[in-house]
Amino acid sequence: xxxxxxxxxxxxxxxxxxxxxxxxxxxxxxxxxxxxxxxxxxxxxxxxxxxxxxxxxxxxxxxxxxxxxxxxxxxxxxxxxxxxxxxxxxxxxxxxxxxxxxxxxxxxxxxxxxxxxxxxxxxxxxxxxxxxxxxxxxxxxxxxxxxxxxxxxxxxxxxxxxxxxxxxxxxxxxxxxxxxxxxxxxxxxxxxxxxxxxxxxxxxxxxxxxxxxxxxxxxxxxxxxxxxxxxxxxxxxxxxxxxxxxxxxxxxxxxxxxxxxxxxxxxxxxxxxxxxxxxxxxxxxxxxxxxxxxxxxxxxxxxxxxxxxxxxxxxxxxxxxxxxxxxxxxxxxxxxxxxxxxxxxxxxxxxxxxxxxxxxxxxxxxxxxxxxxxxxxxxxxxxxxxxxxxxxxxxxxxxxxxxxxxxxxxxxxxxxxxxxxxxxxxxxxxxxxxxxxxxxxxxxxxxxxxxxxxxxxxxxxxxxxxxxxxxxxxxxxxxxxxxxxxxxxxxxxxxxxxxxxxxxxxxxxxxxxxxxxxxxxxxxxxxxxxxxxxxxxxxxxxxxxxxxxxxxxxxxxxxxxxxxxxxxxxxxxxxxxxxxxxxxxxxxxxxxxxxxxxxxxxxxxxxxxxxxxxxxxxxxxxxxxxxxxxxxxxxxxxxxxxxxxxxxxxxxxxxxxxxxxxxxx
Amino acid sequence: xxxxxxxxxxxxxxxxxxxxxxxxxxxxxxxxxxxxxxxxxxxxxxxxxxxxxxxxxxxxxxxxxxxxxxxxxxxxxxxxxxxxxxxxxxxxxxxxxxxxxxxxxxxxxxxxxxxxxxxxxxxxxxxxxxxxxxxxxxxxxxxxxxxxxxxxxxxxxxxxxxxxxxxxxxxxxxxxxxxxxxxxxxxxxxxxxxxxxxxxxxxxxxxxxxxxxxxxxxxxxxxxxxxxxxxxxxxxxxxxxxxxxxxxxxxxxxxxxxxxxxx
Numbered sequence: 001x002x003x004x005x006x007x008x009x010x011x012x013x014x015x016x017x018x019x020x021x022x023x024x025x026x027x028x029x030x031x032x033x034x035x036x037x038x039x040x041x042x043x044x045x046x047x048x049x050x051x052x053x054x055x056x057x058x059x060x061x062x063x064x065x066x067x068x069x070x071x072x073x074x075x076x077x078x079x080x081x082x083x084x085x086x087x088x089x090x091x092x093x094x095x096x097x098x099x100x101x102x103x104x105x106x107x108x109x110x111x112x113x114x115x116x117x118x119x120x121x122x123x124x125x126x127x128x129x130x131x132x133x134x135x136x137x138x139x140x141x142x143x144x145x146x147x148x149x150x151x152x153x154x155x156x157x158x159x160x161x162x163x164x165x166x167x168x169x170x171x172x173x174x175x176x177x178x179x180x181x182x183x184x185x186x187x188x189x190x191x192x193x194x195x196x197x198x199x200x201x202x203x204x205x206x207x208x209x210x211x212x213x214x215x216x217x218x219x220x221x222x223x224x225x226x227x228x229x230x231x232x233x234x235x236x237x238x239x240x241x242x243x244x245x246x247x248x249x250x251x252x253x254x255x256x257x258x259x260x261x262x263x264x265x266x267x268x269x270x271x272x273x274x275x276x277x278x279x280x281x282x283x284x285x286x287x288x289x290x291x292x293x294x295x296x297x298x299x300x301x302x303x304x305x306x307x308x309x310x311x312x313x314x315x316x317x318x319x320x321x322x323x324x325x326x327x328x329x330x331x332x333x334x335x336x337x338x339x340x341x342x343x344x345x346x347x348x349x350x351x352x353x354x355x356x357x358x359x360x361x362x363x364x365x366x367x368x369x370x371x372x373x374x375x376x377x378x379x380x381x382x383x384x385x386x387x388x389x390x391x392x393x394x395x396x397x398x399x400x401x402x403x404x405x406x407x408x409x410x411x412x413x414x415x416x417x418x419x420x421x422x423x424x425x426x427x428x429x430x431x432x433x434x435x436x437x438x439x440x441x442x443x444x445x446x447x448x449x450x451x452x453x454x455x456x457x458x459x460x461x462x463x464x465x466x467x468x469x470x471x472x473x474x475x476x477x478x479x480x481x482x483x484x485x486x487x488x489x490x491x492x493x494x495x496x497x498x499x500x501x502x503x504x505x506x507x508x509x510x511x512x513x514x515x516x517x518x519x520x521x522x523x524x525x526x527x528x529x530x531x532x533x534x535x536x537x538x539x540x541x542x543x544x545x546x547x548x549x550x551x552x553x554x555x556x557x558x559x560x561x562x563x564x565x566x567x568x569x570x571x572x573x574x575x576x577x578x579x580x581x582x583x584x585x586x587x588x589x590x591x592x593x594x595x596x597x598x599x600x601x602x603x604x605x606x607x608x609x610x611x612x613x614x615x616x617x618x619x620x621x622x623x624x625x626x627x628x629x630x631x632x633x634x635x636x637x638x639x640x641x642x643x644x645x646x647x648x649x650x651x652x653x654x655x656x657x658x659x660x661x662x663x664x665x
Numbered sequence: 666x667x668x669x670x671x672x673x674x675x676x677x678x679x680x681x682x683x684x685x686x687x688x689x690x691x692x693x694x695x696x697x698x699x700x701x702x703x704x705x706x707x708x709x710x711x712x713x714x715x716x717x718x719x720x721x722x723x724x725x726x727x728x729x730x731x732x733x734x735x736x737x738x739x740x741x742x743x744x745x746x747x748x749x750x751x752x753x754x755x756x757x758x759x760x761x762x763x764x765x766x767x768x769x770x771x772x773x774x775x776x777x778x779x780x781x782x783x784x785x786x787x788x789x790x791x792x793x794x795x796x797x798x799x800x801x802x803x804x805x806x807x808x809x810x811x812x813x814x815x816x817x818x819x820x821x822x823x824x825x826x827x828x829x830x831x832x833x834x835x836x837x838x839x840x841x842x843x844x845x846x847x848x849x850x851x852x853x854x855x856x857x858x859x860x861x862x863x864x865x866x867x868x869x870x871x872x873x874x875x876x877x878x879x880x881x882x883x884x885x886x887x888x889x890x891x892x893x894x895x896x897x898x899x900x901x902x903x904x905x906x907x908x909x910x911x912x913x914x915x916x917x918x919x920x921x922x923x924x925x926x927x928x
């Protein structure tokens with residue numbers, strides 16, 4: 001028989017305001033096995049833990065039930081506390097009477113009743129708990145960063161500088177990401193390329209960093225400290241060892257330098273040839289052949305690039321290659337894109353070439369962009385004199401067309417665009433339609449006020465109902481001025497849309513491979529929104545940049561550094577403790593049906609033939625075997641097993657049915 | 666294929682063209698319009714009062730009649746289509762209206778929004794298909810630059826009317842293309858003509874219709890088509906310099922199908 005101590009936490013008023021804590025103590029005191037029960041204001045505090053340790057020693061407790069917040073919050077704390085007093089940490093159960101009780105109920109009597117029931121269930125379970133021993137697993141001292149934008153670059157550099165090897169996998173031909181497309185950055189207006197390209201070069205030259213560009217993560221298996229990752233290196237059709245990056249091949253193809261394929265990097269504002277580097281400062285400076293659009297690959301004729309390459313680097317025979325690498329930690333830095341605007345017919349984006357997105361404007365303003373930095377209308381190449389910016393296109397939407405969240409960077413980059421345009425072409429009039437101007441951040445509001453006060457950018461509070469391209473080539477923006485209560489028809493010659501930001505569409509596939517959770521908007525979820533913001537709930541997976549939520553460059557760089565520290569903290573360990581709550585197979589009950597192996601997400605179950613002695617009947621049977629190093633204790637096999645042979649340590653079928661019995665009692 | 670047909674009052678008076686060319690075209694396209702006997706006026710405007718059922722009952726009766734025939738219900742007039750479709754949505758989804766309307770009507774079995782309400786254009790798009798339509802054209806409208814004027818009643822509210830993308834519709838442009846004409850896309854095509862404000866504030870409709878003509882002819886339209894008698898009324902009243910002829914879409918359909926004479 002266990003000797004159980006029950007500790008009920010007030011959590012200040014978080015629990016005590018809705019649950020009669022004293023009454024819970026009184027009612028659980030006489031539950032089977034309970035020898036001690038008490039309450040305290042903050043059980044997790046030092047004094048609270050001291051209370052627990054004293055009780056363990058005084059009453060010789062063999063099991064603990066802590067009625068407090070979610071085990072996600074403090075199970076670790078209380079397990080450590082038990083261990084300090086010499087108790088096996090797996091003899092501790094947490095009854096969640098905060099998130100699952102006091103926070104969601106109003107009626108004190110009902111909530112108290114429920115708290116008692118939750119406590120009883122936990123007590124019933126502890127009665128069946130057995131001490132479990134944590135195992136150990138080694139740590140592969142190498143990290144993988146998925147995504148080579150500013151987030152991935154910074155994370156990789158910080159890990160590499162700490163002395164660990166790190167690989168970057170980037171699906172585009174070059175690293176650099178979105179930031180490499182930008183012209184200037186807020187709030188200091190320094191040139192994006194000037195601050196990014198040195199970092200790209202550093203990544204390329206760092207002895208601890210290996211780059212896999214034009215590559216994608218194909219398969220992930222294993223667990224924290226021991227991931228096995230298959231990386232598909234897509235055939236570049238250009239030999240890395242031979243290419244000198246001279247760029248000659250891009251100039252003499254079927255259409256010369258112009259090409260006829262819309263450039264992804266220039267957001268379709270310019271064309272590129274089939275053999276190309278996305279931009280001049282690409283890292284690595286080795287072109288790729290876009291096989292889908294290459295004349296040679298389509299028709300078997302051409303081969304001009306191979307003929308003119310002075311170093312004979314073009315290789316049409318190259319095949320995709322899959323490499324398998326072991327990692328201790330994985331960082332997801334897959335970044336963002338803007339939403340597709342097909343659903344927003346009212347802004348005439350698909351109909352009118354002079355309605356552009358902000359990223360397109362970045363390219364048009366960029367000295368290395370399609371117009372050499374001259375802002376012009378795509379329809380007639382004339383300089384626009386009257387420009388309208390529309391904020392929140394698809395952000396802060398209350399219907400299912402757009403996104404419910406604020407994209408966070410649009411207010412600032414619009415102020416930036418407005419000032420840059422006014423600097424270069426002072427006679428341009430600029431109007432910004434906004435819902436709210438949001439500029440929290442160091443030197444941000446000052447920046448926005450400069451746009452209004454010094455540059456006289458016309459900010460109008462109101463949403464745009466319709467963008468109407470006119471027969472004469474101009475555009476009328478129909479909007480409401482909410483402060484004036486009037487309808488406005490603003491004539492202009494260019495409209496710039498601040499389209500909502502969304503996570504890179506590829507992130508879903510990657511999150512599934514990593515079993516990392518994502519939210520309704522496909523942003524990766526943190527282990528704890530406040531206290532563990534750069535970790536995924538899945539151990540060994542870390543988050544960096546826009547993949548976790550909208551953020552600007554300074555914030556991305558900070559988060560990238562934070563993720564790197566967490567990775568380094570993991571890689572610095574030689575061994576990791578493993579979760580002892582793994583599945584076990586009762587070979588006498590198992591009939592080798594394979595159901596468990598089919599549902600196991602970690603590939604932890606194999607089969608082997610064993611000699612069994614079933615009540616005197618000796619025979620060879622095919623039975624399941626669990627690899628405890630791979631098992632994560634999810635329990636899928638235990639509920640799928642038709643014969644009840646699979647059982648999870650710490651969450652045995654008997655423990656769970658006993659809990660249910662206690663609840664229904 | 667047989668459909669229950671709800672013409673509505675205007676189609677018996679001012680908008681007889683909309684009706685007669687539709688009937689002739691339907692025959693040419695191989696479907697039958699069976700006019701609902703003893704239909705009553707839809708009211709012309711969807712009543713927004715949430716406790717108002719009296720003005721919804723005529724729609725409910727028409728919808729229930731079609732259900733009893735086991736037929737989909739076809740409309741032509743934008744206003745009737747709008748009212749019937751929204752009342753039908755209420756009968757499907759708004760418990761209070763559904764109960765009160767059924768208590769009043771005492772049908773053999775309660776009506777719960779079972780009838781499918783189709784606009785004539787939807788039948789052409791979804792049942793016949795524009796490709797099939799273009800095969801049946803005998804007098805293609807070659808060289809005609811036609812602006813589709815949608816107005817608002819068939820498009821909005823988008824989720825209930827479910828007619829086309831309310832911000833960037835294309836059903837009428839596809840229709841014009843199928844008849845051999847050249848559709849002219851212009852931004853005022855899904856803006857309101859002013860509607861009933863013509864009675865109270867004629868200046869407003871004057872201004873709106875002028876914008877519609879200016880915009881459409883600016884992009885090269887030499888005529889407009891509409892499905893709405895009220896839009897037709899307002900556009901016809903316009904004194905815009907850029908005014909061009911406005912036709913019901915069924916008139917051009919009948920012309921292209923070569924059935925104008927018999928109509």
